[in-house]
Amino acid sequence: MSAAPIAEGNELPHRYTAAYANALEERWQQSMRWNDGAGYGYRQPNPGEAGFDPTRPKYYCLDMFPYPSGAGLHVGHPEGYTATDIICRYKRMKGFNVLHPMGWDAFGLPAEQYAIQTGVHPEVTTKKAIDNFRRQLRRFxxxxxxxxxxxxxDPDYYRWTQWIWLQAYESWFDPAAKxxxxxxxxxxxLAREDAEIAVEGGARRRWSACSKRERQLHLDGFRLAYLGTQTVNWCPKLGTVLANEEVIDGRSERGGHPVVRMPLKQWMFRITAYADRLLExxxxxxxxxxxxxxxxxxxGRSEGAEIRFAxxxxxxxxxxxxxxxDTIFGATYMVVAPEHALVSRAIERGNAELAKYAAWAKNRSDIDRQASKEKTGCATGLFAVNPATGARIPVWTADxxxxxxxxxxxxxxxxHDERDFEFAKAFSLDIVQVVEIDGVxxxxxxxxxxxxxxxxxxxxAAISIDGLATAAAKKAVIAWLEKQGIGALRVNYRLRDWLFSRQRYWGEPFPIVYDADGNxxxxxxxxxxLTLPPLADYSPVESDTPQPPLAKAREWTHTTAAAAGVDAALLAGDTPVVRETNTMPGWAGSxxxxxxxxxxxxxxRFVSSEAERYWMLSHRAKSGKTGVPAQFDAATCHAGGVDLYVGGSEHAVLHCLYARFWHKVxxxxGHVSTPEPFGKLFHQGLITSYAFQRADKSLVPTDQVSEVKEGEFVETATGQKVAQIVAKMSKSLKNVVNPDDVIADYGADTFRLYEMYMGPLEASKPWNTRDIVGVFRFLQRAWRLAVDERTGEVLAAAAPDAKLEKLLHRTIHKVGEDIEKLSFNTAIAAMIELVNAATRPTGMADPTQGGLTRDQLLRFAKILWPFAPHFADELGAKLGVAGVTAEGVRISLYDQPWPEADPAMLVDDEVEMPVQIQGKIKARLMVPAKADAAAVEALALAHADVVAAIAGRPVKKVVVVPGRMVNIVV
RNA sequence: GCCGGUGUGGCGGAACUGGCAGACGCAGCGGAUUCAAAAUCCGCCGCCCCCUAAAGGCUUGCAGGUUCGAUUCCUGUCACCGGCACCA
Structure with missing residues (x-):
């Protein structure tokens, strides 16, 4: 260990300053490089590997891995990461094998956009961003x-992403077995039963009589990963499909280029087949x-009926x-979507007005439709028959x-439907009441x-349901429909199948090829x-028909079945084939x-099954079973594998739903052992920042504002008063905090403590640089408590103080309990209280007469370790706890058990109880902790202040909550 | 519009299962130390009334209710945040 560089003065070379903290943190981090040069940090061996301890239970704690951007780590990242780090270190001390991994979500749109703008290949920028992120995370x-x-x-990783996609491609969903x-x-x-299937052209044919292509097409209709047609927002100028929110008034948000809605053949996932299981x-x-x-x-599951109208x-x-x-008698007209096949058939019959409307409606983006809910529509000229009333009702189309x-x-x-009502009013259609609602x-x-x-x-002549309550009426109608063969009970979902193709370069290529016939x-x-071919020009192609950038790699796309690796049993090796040029979306890797x-x-393998079973599968605590289960058993096992998954709530729906779907497939x-991927999920809150707002609600960048006095701010240029508000951090508001700067100013341990001390982990909270000094001073004070700032030697009390020993036990207990609850802010507050209580007065003649003993300091260091590991390790090492892991990593507290709190130390002999009269506190009473209600009541009524407050009024009632309070009602 | 969440001092926040509101930190104020300052240590610090103190009153967005007792439970209401948004 080198002599610590110290900022000011020579007399206190071991003062815990920012420079001292940075130096000791970096020294500990240097010592974490493995002796074999292969890596860095702590290693958790897998079952079967050297150093694996099978007696410890497992704990798998996962962070949502970051998307490394060029801007570097945001202060929001270390929030969740510090929380999981605390949990993991705590679990380690509590005797668990802890899996706490990190990686990079690195394919996707932002990197590609950036590459197109700068001309630097996304692989180059992404790897650079990853290196920077890794450096920053290590520094914490x-x-x-x-x-x-x-x-x-990494090709070694996306090889298996492609493999999993192939698993879905090679599978179907059996509705009987679900x-x-x-x-x-x-x-x-199908072959065994020689089943009759529908073939092209609408005919039905026995399996044995079908051509190879007909069989293939039939099977293709069942695959979990299938080629389907969806309407997309295609922007010819940008050469890409746009998300709904990227389209404004039929034009692209960027550049204002026209956008057309067109059906496009895309790879889809049949996620809707899993809707019920994802729900249950x-x-x-x-x-x-x-x-x-x-x-x-x-x-969005909804139960109802499917009804066929002639x-x-x-x-x-x-x-x-x-x-x-049940409202079928009130159905006075029908409406089909403008894209409905019936509309095109009606147009073929020669209906110019309808053609015009359909063309207009089809090109209207979803955003436009939402902006104006004014009902538009057009009659198709066709009529249907209401099977209940027998009435002839018009068929309209409307968007x-x-x-x-x-x-x-x-x-x-x-x-009985607001939307239908508005439409009927707008186009003067019949309105018939068929439901009577009490009071309405x-x-x-x-x-x-x-x-x-x-x-x-x-x-x-058909059915009568008058007088039936809605639920009964529904049942009756459905039964009748089934009997008539014109309808049935049906469950419908809002969830759509998942569009999985992107006309983009920076994504996983699909391991699929097409022959000349398009099979x-x-x-x-x-x-x-199937590696992504290096492309010099990965910018989008301007065209009327989608041309993904990969189409430019002609040598890559045009190949033969053998070269592409297609099984010779499926296609002769010398057959010319074209590769799929769409890529997978950013979600795939995650x-x-x-x-x-x-x-x-x-x-x-994509994962070794033994390791997967060890880390993902476990018994529920209440099952009474221990060890690694042989296989999943719903009665005794956790449904989900990851014990704690922490990440932002912005991924609550899509990422967490998609991952569940893949996992279930x-x-x-039989490739994984649990039905769910994430047993426990937790969302950390957003870290916001202060921003400034003019009277007209417009925002002012932080660097254009000055604080004139406490809590009062003006816009520097104009002198106008501005209000301080809380807003998201953004470049334009100049209120983004860079973690590197904060670490330079205070050290990583202070940064970690600050973010955990800001408030509850799940709450959104504003960053306030001014507050950081509070936790920094806590560490300084703790340091001074344990270390002589002149010599760097341990400075401990000669003998333990009974009160401090008791407080230490309580603190150990509370910190452990709070960590389990993810309530880190209160855990830190408890440690601050301990340190404050143990702090010696300045200039104490004999410092060994105050503070904590070596033994007490070590226990304190252990509970601080999860929060401020470098500080605690340094202290632990000074106190003589030192060692080296199998990798050669220098450790101090890593292998130490969590200290025990003595339950006897957590209770008091005497407690103070407030005495209330009419709910107002009038006196305080010291009573033995074990005193019963009657004794407490007698003590309370005898108390001089109580007697005075009662002033002779008759006592109506006395409520005694032992150990809590007394309330006297007069 | 619908669904969900959150409102506590100047600020961030604490409070077990209905039981002492404001832990802890920041900011502020006072003192000790110092030639002086920084740092450190000690103390004060919700609001109102009041010269001050005592005493008193008020106080968990607002208005009610239940209860001996409500930040906590219920009803209504306002504000902010998040999600969904013509889903039949």
Whole structure:
């Protein structure tokens, strides 16, 4: 250890200054390089590896890995990372094997956009950003097992991303078993049963009579990863598909280029098949209520009926989905989405007005539709028959009916649906009341939605439900529909299948090729990874039809089946093929990274099954079982593998839903052992910042504001008063805090403590640089308590103080309890209180007469270690605890057990109890802790202040809560 | 519009299961130390009334309710934040 450089003065060379803190932190971090030169930090061996301790239970704690941007770490990143680091260090001390990995989510749009702007290849910028992020995270001293690090852009990793996609491609969802199975099983069954299938052109044919292509097309319709058609926002000028929020008034947000909505063949995931299981299994995980609600709503299950309406003029029947089949007598017209096949057929019959409307509506973006909910529409000229009333009702098209939901067609019941009512009013269509709701009269002025009793719903020739309550009426109608063969019970979801293709360069290529006829063939697993070809020009292609950037790599795209690695049994090796040029979206890599960490370097499997089982599968505490379960058992095992997953709530729906879907597919296929990926999920709050606002609500950048006096701010240029408000950190407001600067000013331990001390982990809270000094002073004071600032030697009390010993036990107990609750702010407050209580007065003649003993200091260092590890390790080493791990990493407290709090020290002999009269405190009473209610009551009534306060009034009632308070009612 | 969350001193926040509101930190004020300052140590610090103190009154967004007792439970209401948004 080198002599510490000290800022000011020579007399206190061991004062805990920023420079001293930085020096000792960096010294500890240097000592974490492995002797073998292979890596850095703590290593957690897997079962079967050297140094693995099978007697310890496992704890898998995961951070949402970051997307490394050129801007470096934001102060929001270390918030969650510090929290998990505290938990992991604590669990380590409590005797767990702790898996705490880190990696990089590195494919995706932002890197590519940046590359297009700067002309530097995304691989170069991304790797640079990763190096910077890694440097910053190490500087915080996080206890990651860096031997498990990887990035989603590593071919060794995305090889398996592609492999998992192929697993989905080679599978189908068996609705009877409600799970995925290999598509080979479906094929075998179809062959065995010689099933009759629908073939192109609408005919039906036996399996044995089908051509190879017909069979293939049939199977393709079942795959979990399938080629489907979706309407997308295509911007020809930008050469890419845009997300809905990137389209404004039919033009691109960037550049204002025209955007057209066009159907595009894309790779999709059949996530809707899993809707029910994704919904049901939310009950098995310990997730924030809010997140479960969001996912539930996102999936949007609704029960109702599918009803087929006959259409005049030789048309196919029109199928609708409704949640209110009981209102069928009130269906006075029908509406189909502008994209509905019936509309194009109606246009073919020669309806110019309809053609015009449909063309207009189809090009209207979702954003526009939301901006104006004014009802627009056009009659198709076709008529349907209401099967309940027998009435002839018109079929309209309108863009308030969405092609993507249900069947893209509705029966309109204007009397009881607000949207239908508005439409009927706008186009003068019939409105018939068929539900009577208690207390809500139907006036014809507005729709009455809700449950009630059926009225005007009788037809002797069909069905009569008059008088039935809504629930019963629904049942009756559905039963009748089924009997008539024109409808059935149906469950519908808001969740859509997942569009998985992007017309982008910086993503995982699909391991799939096409022959000249457009049939697709998978690349065999053995030929993976299919690496992304290096492209000099990865900018988008301007075109009317989608041309992904990969299409420019002609030598890569145009190949042969053998060269591409297609199984010769599927396609002859010399067949010319073209590779898929779309790439996977940014979500792909994050859908399974938590699995890869279990055995990050396994070259033969996506995860080694033994490691996966060890880290992901465990018994529930209440099951009474220990050890690693042989396989998942719903009665005794946790549903989810990761014991704690911490990340922002912005990923509550999409990432967490997509990962669950992939996990369930892998579970069904027997590749993973748990039905859920994340057993417990926690969202850290957003770290905001102060910003300034003029009277007109416009914002002023922080560097243009001066504080004239305490809490009063003016805009420097104008002298106008501005209000201090809380806002997100942003470059434009100049209120972004750079972690590197804060560490330079105070050290990483202070940074960690500050973020944990700001408030509850889940709450959003404002960064206030002024407050950091509070926790810094705490560390300084703790340092001074333990170390002689002149010599650097330990400065301990000669003998323990009984009160401080008691307080230390309480602090140990509270800190442990608070860590388990993720309540770090109160844990830190407790440690501050301990240090304050133990602090010696300045200039104490004999310092060994005050403070904590060596033994007490060591216990304090241990509970501080999870929060401020460098500080605590330094102190631990000074106190004689030192060692070296198998990797050669110098350690102090890493292998130490969490100190025990003596339960006897947590209770007092005597407690102070307030005495209230009419709920107001009038006296305080010292009573023995074990005193019973009657004794306390007697003591209270005898107290002089109480007697005075009662002033002779009769006592009506005395409430005594032992150990808490006494309340006297007069 | 619908769903969810949050409102506590000048500021960040604390408070077990309905039981002493304001732990801890910041800022502020006073003192000790110092030639002086920084640093350190000690103390004060919700608001009102008041010369001061005592005593008293008020106080967890607002208005009610339940209760011996409410930051905590209930009803209504306002503000802010987040999500969804023509989903039939």
């Amino acid at each position: 001293g996080f206890m990651y097992d860096w031997s498990r690090e990887f990035a989603t852009i 799970r995925a199975r290999p598509i080979r099983e479906l094929e075998e069954r 299994d939310l009950a098995l995980v310990d997730w924030p209520e809010m997140t479960r609600t969001l996912q539930t709503e996102w999936i 259409v005049e003029g030789g048309e196919e029947p029109l199928t609708v989905f409704t949640t209110r089949p 308030y009916v969405l092609m993507g939901y249900g069947t893209g067609a509705i029966m309109a019941v204007p009397a 009269p139907f006036t014809g002025e507005a729709a009455t939605a809700g449950e009630g009793r059926a009225v005007n719903s009788a037809n002797a 697709h063939y998978p690349v065999s697993a053995a030929s993976l990874p 859908c399974w990274y938590y699995l890869r960490y279990c055995s990050a370097k396994d070259a033969s 892998l579970f069904d296929l």
